[in-house]
Amino acid sequence: MRQWILKIHPEDNVLVALTDLKAGEEVVYEGQTYTPAEFIPAKHKFTIDAMPVGSHIIMYGVLVGVAQQDIIKGGLITTANIKHASNDFMSERHAYTWSKPDTTKFEGRTFMGYHRTDGSVGTGNYWLVIPMVFCENRNVDVLQEALIKPLGYGRKKTYELKAQTLIERIKAGGSVEEVLYTETESDTENAIGAKVFPNVDGIKFLTHAGGCGGIRQDAIALCGLLAGYITHPNVAGATVLSLGCQNAEVRILEEEIAKRSPNFSKPLYILDQQKTGTEQELLDKALRQTLAGLMQANEIVRQPAPLSKLVIGLECGGSDGFSGISANPAIGYTSDLLVSLGGSVILAEFPELCGVEQNMIDRCVDKERAERFSHLMRTYNARAEEAGSGFYMNPSPGNIKDGLITDAIKSAGAAKKGGTSPVVDVLDYPEKVTKPGLNLLCTPGNDVESTTAEVASGANVVLFTTGLGTPTGNPIAPVVKIATNTTLYKKMNDIIDINTGTIIEGEETIEQAGERILDYVIKVASGEVQVSAVRHGQDDFIPWKRGVSL
Structure with a gap:
């Protein structure tokens, strides 16, 4: 009722x-x-x-x-x-007990994934082309233009077709009114052609604005982030373009790869432009090596895997006053189910844990994790305060308009994404998840920076709640969009995958919605369902420079 x-x-x-x-x-x-x-x-x-x-x-x-x-x-x-206003917190933990949810419905369930030699399992199979520094972005763009459509990954975009129709109308002498208001043909998106490599979900080009010019810590963090993507279970291999003189050295990247995957065995091609010579020589080698890598990636097929191989990132963006009572607690229950089944979840966005720090500290499995979380929170907020913008400045105008009046209100609802299970590890950006259970990862509240980081830490699926609507996606991990209210779900159904407004309307409980979401995740992880962000090619990728970002 x-x-x-x-x-x-x-x-x-x-x-x-x-x-x-x-x-x-x-x-x-x-x-x-x-x-x-x-x-x-x-x-x-x-x-x-x-x-x-x-x-x-x-x-x-x-x-x-x-x-x-x-x-x-x-x-x-x-x-x-x-x-x-929010309560202060201490590193000391109070007693905490956890009651596991009933997982009978999911015992013995599997998903169809891509098994890697390090024991991880991907929900996708992608090839990456990555620049070590922004100087190589143009070469990455050239490779993208050369490869996407011939390999069958491009699409005839709806708005290219629409623009073509309108331009022809202008050439024929059409008026401004005709261009503004006359209907065009129905909007469609058509695949360019059959994929050359049917077992490869895509080839992704991750341009960025880093790699040089900043502080050395930025370069090291970027190398760690890129290593997280290269070693990710959803990635079959990578082509890396280096200029040769940047702060983000290939040596650092190789060290970061070894940290995450000591026995790394994926095909990896690293090209140095200053050593190679002409641009033509660089691009010729990159094309040949990328195609050779795609041939190897195409040999991998989906096989059954236990749900314990799922690593789910928990994210929210465009939050509203219903986020903390519908979508967030629903995926919190999904999180508890997966933890009980031996899987891993990642709760990030540290500015949006302001006011609930003590609860998180109490849930830490030991003193070391509690102290690390406390230190990261205090240090992060202090840096924000030094810049004149503490955690209290986090809520956006859209958040406030829709009921999230203070950062503590926003945070108390955002924390519900993490369910109630113990915190098994606390990670600093861009460290990798190594333990099953609930992991806290230090990231900004910025949607794309945080999602980018969660995937680098190992998330092979991301659950993203929204009350106002946002198209955020990721190049290699499916981002499942979950509406907090039915009005949004109906209004923006082209970018939203799941509705939890049913909780607000009394049609189902939080627990029922959480189970429904896990069922959906299994289908997505198996390649049976393509989420909206993947369908639209929403490949958002923004590395976090460790400055102040809320």
Whole structure:
């Protein structure tokens, strides 16, 4: 049965409006009647009692703000009458127990994946072309133009066809009004032709703006990130273009590869332009070696693998006031299911864990992990503060408009993505996941930077929740888009894969949605379902320079 309001935690002193509420409209929750004193838009919150200046605002059972003005009983909380506040935290852990979910439905289930010699299993099979430095981006672009369509990976884009039609209309003397308003042929996307290598999902070209000119730590981090992609289970091999004089040296890349995969055996071709000579010679070698590598990659086929071989990245972007009560806790339950089955999950976006640090610390399996998490959080926030923009500046205008008034409110809901299982490891960017269970990875809240990092750490599928809508994807890992509300799901169904607005509407529980999501993940991992981001070629890739990024 659908409810109109929600009290998320017994200790909360504000309620969430699940639909627009009129001033004076009586609403009932768990036998108690509440009356908003003013119009409360859906996704926003109103006070249970009057709150004088200085009163603590509690949501999800934690401190999320402080009243800056007197707020009447039933009053809407806004950026004008409250400000961000969060509880301090200690490295010491409190007692924590975890009740595993029932995994009977998934026991013995498998997915069809690509088995690698290091024991990992991919959900895709890609070849990479990577520059060590931005100076090589043009050569990467030349290779992309030369290879994509002939190999059968290109598509006749909808808007190329539309533009062609409109240009012909202009040439024929059409008016501005005809160009603006006259219908064109139906939008379609057509494959260029059959793939030359049917067992290779694609060849991906990862250009970037780094590799030189920054601090040496940036170069080392970039090499670690690129090594994460080269050694990734979704990658069969790579072609790497180096200029030869950049800070991101090939030597560093090889060291980072060895850290992640000591017995690395994938085909890897590294070309140095300053050693090779002319551009023509470089590109000729790169073409030949890439095609030879694709021939080897094509020999790999999907085979059954246990669900313990799944590594799921947990991400959110374009969040709204429903994120923390529908999509995020739903994938949190998915996370707990996978952890119980021996798999791994990655919770990142450290600026969006502000206010729930103590909960994460309590869940750490030992003192070492707890202290590392505490150190990373304090150091990151201090650097942000030095730049004049602490974690409290994280919520975007879209977040605020849709009910996420403070960073602590946003964070308390964002943390729900990580479920309730123990934290087995805490990783700094761009370290690799090595332990089954819940892993915390230090990244910004920036959607693409964080998703890029999670995949580098080993995520072979990413679950991405959104309340406002975002097309974010990744070159080598499927990014499953999950809507927090049905309105978004219907409005932007070309980029959204799953709807959890059903939770808000009372049609299913968080647990039921979490199981449904895991079922979907298994199909995606097996290549049975192509997610929207893959279908649209949404290959977002942004390395994080360890400066301040929220």
